[in-house]
Amino acid sequence: MLIEQIHEPADLKKLNMRQLKQLAQELRDEIVKVVSNRGGHLASNLGAVELTIALHYVLDLPEDKLVMDVGHQSYAHKLLTGRQELFKRLRQKGGASGFPQMDESEYDAFTAGHASTAISAALGMARTRDIMRGDYCVAALVGDGALTGGMCYEALNDAGQNGTRMIVVLNDNDMSIARNVGAMSRHLTRLRQSKSYIAMKHGVRDRLEKMPRFGEPIYRFLVRCRNRVRSLFISDRFFDALGFKYIGPVDGHDIKQLIRVLRRAKNDDKPLLIHVVTQKGRGYTPAEDHPVDFHGVAPFYIDSGECKGEEGVSSGGVVARQLIEMAESDIRICAITAAMPNGTGMVAFQEAWPERFFDVGIAEEHAVTMAAGMAFQGMKPYVAIYSTFLQRAYDQILMDVCRNALPVTFLIDRAGLVGPDGATHQGVFDLSYLRSIPELIVAAPRDIRDLKKLVRLSQDVNRPMAIRYPRECEDLGPGIQSQRDFDIGEWELISSGSDVMIFAVGRMVQLSMQASIELMGKGISAGVVDARFVAPMDKNLLIEQASRARLVVTAEDNVLSGGFGEGVLDVLAQADIHTPVMTLGVPERFIEHATITQQLEACGLTSLGISRQIEKRLNMLRGNIR
Ligand SMILES: Cc1ncc(C[n+]2csc(CCOP(=O)(O)OP(=O)(O)O)c2C)c(N)n1
Structure with missing residues (x-):
């Protein structure tokens, strides 16, 4: 196996073209094998x-x-840079991250x-190189x-504008996660469909390859002619206008051609886009x-491509179905997503109401x-975005939606700890960045039923609202699910406790209920409140319950800083309630890839983690009292 001989990019440079092609096959096999597990x-x-192989062949990494x-294109790169063992535990705790990570490899x-x-990052590096008189690419x-x-x-x-020497390699597969959208995508399609490229790629090559002996040399000759002609005549006005020399389109599976083009680009001193x-x-x-x-x-099973496990109930699917129903009688309802129609479940809405x-x-x-x-002009928009990506739009939420008190509803998927996607995808900051925004209602359901209720409730809310939920929502059984409808800002007292009151948000409600059962076994009476609205808070219920308890606990799958717990502390301080408060949540560090359960464990947010911390704090309080 060639792959086993590659420990760093220098090893790859020793291979000939036939071996590079074999290496491509081995990399694919390994990627499929590991991802299937x-x-x-x-x-x-x-x-x-192939593009990765060519880049490694031409560039001198890591200089x-x-x-x-x-x-999402970094796996081959990881396998070629001494991480084959780490890669076997891709996205597992202690294994390779699914994304490039500076602290994982130089x-x-x-x-x-x-x-x-x-x-942007590359330009920053290129500018630094120029200031420091470096010479790397x-x-x-x-x-x-x-x-x-x-x-x-x-x-x-x-x-x-500055003509900074750098290469942008545009990897165009005509897809975002779903089919790509927008005018630029159309433009790229036109470039891709330039006659010479298509003819060369499909028809001519196929036919020539079938010709014994002469086929391959003729094809190579044609490619050379085509490339000469193209480098003389094909340019792209859009990228040219931006100051980038356009080269392409290049067949991204033809290693030889890629190497040739990249070599030329590496020696150029202008900004280039390939x-x-x-x-x-x-x-x-x-x-x-x-x-x-x-x-x-x-x-998944490699043979069939079928998924190995059972999928849970997708929160996005639940939300989409509710919206589709509401849209039937309400023409104002429309859905917006930022390149995530499938992930957010909104693809179902797209099918039902394509024009909205x-x-x-x-x-x-x-x-x-x-x-x-749209909201200003009378629509009722639902913006479905993952928690982590909504961070991008903080200023727009603040200034454009909330400053104007417009009735936009944010459907925030993948809230809380997300598991194997790791640190870049954790949805653990949203309660903090949203809670402080005036006018914004921030809600987190504890299960599917409440998720549906919240979406229904939002329809008549004439102000900005955010509903955050994890990827999969539990369907909590009788006795645990909420029994009635609620109004904005209304919490629910699920169970009373004479020692401790736990105020929990979203997914933490069920875990807190389990913790209260565990505590009961230890003679500690802990009640649970579903604090489904992080803003506005149900101050009356909070103050009433907190003043009776010996310890108040808050539980959230959000960072502690600026989160729900701090909001509770603030309300209690202002009301002059002196019950001790323990805030449980995600600590201020980036939580790396692992399973969600492992991440909850690491944050002390499993039911056992919650009950143990409560027990410990109560013991401390008793000690203090004595
Ligand atoms: C700010 C942001 N929004 C959404 C996403 C989710 N997302 C991950 S990959 C992807 C599509 C990327 O497509 P492309 O750049 O063409 O790369 P490809 O995966 O096709 O190689 C999207 C929308 C993201 N990673 N970051």
């Missing part, structure tokens, strides 16, 4: 194998800098996870999906046929301000 991002990674956007020039950052590897994000244009605009065309899912038929389903996958659905690309800021515009 561990889950991960498959289709994008399979598409970028040269390869900055990857998002990182070959990861920049930590990624959120889209459209690579060109800086390349940004960016997908066509990422190119729907505004930051890319800010960076191109900036780099182009347009590389790849196929998402390349080499694994189920992923080629269903690139959206195989973008990110749970463990908008996928704006990876453009969270734009999504939010556009929603403000």
Whole structure:
């Protein structure tokens, strides 16, 4: 196996073209094998194998800098940079991260996870190189999906004006996670469909390859002619206007051609954009046929492509179904997503109400301000975005929606700890960044029923509202689920306790209820309140229950700083309630990839973690009293 001989990029440079092709196959096999066991991002990674080999062949890593956007194309890169053992435990605790991570390897020039950052980071590195009189090459590897994000244009605009020497490699597979959207995507399609590229790639090559002996040399000759002609005549006005020399389109699965183009680019001293065309899912038929389903996958059977485990109930699916129903009788209802129609479940809304659905690309800021515009003109927009990506749109939520008290509803998926995607994807900051915004209602349901109720409730709310929920929502059984409807700001006393009152948010409610049962076994009476509204708070219930307890506990899957617990402390301080308060939540550090349960454990947020901490604190309090 060639792959076993590659410990660093220098090893790869010793291989000939036939071996490089074999290496591509081995990398694909390994990626499919590991992802089939561990889950991960498959289709994008399979598409970028040859491109990665060519980049490693031409660049001198780690002196040269390869900055990857998002990182869904980083698996081959990881396998080529001494991380084959680590990769076997991809996305597991202590194993390789699913994304480039600077503290994982010196070959990861920049930590990624959120889209459209690579060109900016690369430009920063290139500028530093020039100031420090360095001579290394800086390349940004960016997908066509990422190119729907505004930051890319800010960076191109900036780099182009100064003519900073850098390479942008545009990995165009015609897909974001779902089908790519927008005018730029259309433009790239036109470039891809330039006659010479298509003819060369499909028809001519296929036919020539079937000709014994002469086919391959004739094909190579034609490629040479085509490339000469193209380098003389094909340019792209858009990238040219931004100050970037456009090269392409280049077949992203032809290692030889890629190496040739990259070598030329490396020796250029201008900003260059190389347009590389790849196929998402390349080499694994189920992923080629269903690139959206195989973008990110749970463990699956390689033979059939079928998922190994059972999926839980998707919160996004529940929300979408509720919205579809509401949209039937309410023409104001529309849904907006930022390149995540599938992940947020909104694809169902898209199918039901295509004219009232908008996928704006990876453009969270734009999504939010556009929603403000629609709300101002009488629509009732629902903006479905993952918690971690909504961070991008903080200013737009604050200034464009809430400052104007517009009735936009944020459907915040993947809230709380997210598991194997790790630190870049944790949804643990939203309560902190939203709670302080005036006018904004912030809610977190404890189960599916309450999620539906909240979505229904939002329909008649004439102000901004945010509903945050994890990827999968529990359907809590009788006795645990809430029995009645509620109003904005209304909490629910689930059980009373004479020693402790736990005020819990969202997913923490059920865990707190389990903790209270565990505590009961130890003779501690702990009650639980479902604090489903983080803003506004149910101050009456809080003060009433807190003043009776010996210890108040808050539980949230959000960072402690600025979170729900601090809000509770604030209310109690202002009301002059002196009951001791213990706040449980995510500590102020980045929580790396592991299972959700392991992450909850690490934060002391499992039922056992909660009950133990309560017991310990009560013991301390008793000691103090004595
Ligand atoms: C700010 C932000 N919004 C949304 C996402 C979710 N997301 C991850 S990958 C992706 C599509 C990226 O497509 P592309 O750049 O073409 O890369 P590919 O995976 O096709 O190689 C999206 C929308 C993200 N990572 N960051």
